[in-house]
Amino acid sequence: xxxxxxxxxxxxxxxxxxxxxxxxxxxxxxxxxxxxxxxxxxxxxxxxxxxxxxxxxxxxxxxxxxxxxxxxxxxxxxxxxxxxxxxxxxxxxxxxxxxxxxxxxxxxxxxxxxxxxxxxxxxxxxxxxxxxxxxxxxxxxxx
Numbered sequence: 077x078x079x080x081x082x083x084x085x086x087x088x089x090x091x092x093x094x095x096x097x098x099x100x101x102x103x104x105x106x107x108x109x110x111x112x113x114x115x116x117x118x119x120x121x122x123x124x125x126x127x128x129x130x131x132x133x134x135x136x137x138x139x140x141x142x143x144x145x146x147x148x149x150x151x152x153x154x155x156x157x158x159x160x161x162x163x164x165x166x167x168x169x170x171x172x173x174x175x176x177x178x179x180x181x182x183x184x185x186x187x188x189x190x191x192x193x194x195x196x197x198x199x200x201x202x203x204x205x206x207x208x209x210x211x212x213x214x215x216x217x218x219x
Contacts, residue, residue: 109180
């Protein structure tokens with residue numbers, strides 16, 4: 077068994093994500109899709125900004141806290157040129173817009189609601205990610 081296999085923390089993390097998505101849907105009637113929540117800040121509507129800022133702020137604060145309390149969890153020797161990282165970010169943003177949502181919206185929230193559109197989106201995300209990894213790591217000489 078691999079030393080990277082951490083079933084307890086993976087199960088706990090997945091349960092927390094599912095709980096948070098459920099609370100958001102049942103409590104606020106909103107899907108916890110990060111791209112939609114963040115996108116709503118770029119084109120704000122009256123009375124619809126505070127909760128979005130709180131949500132995004134909570135994500136950022138949790139990330140900073142995780143780095144401060146468990147920096148080894150983020151250790152990586154994988155290095156890519158900044159231009160490649162910027163291009164990857166643009167492509168992810170474009171794909172999110174094209175797919176009308178991101179992995180959190182479709183993968184966590186959509187699949188749990190048995191949405192056929194979300195199933196198609198998640199399959200597309202996975203196949204595209206696998207293809208990108210093969211091209212980047214094997215055909216373009218990446219790490």
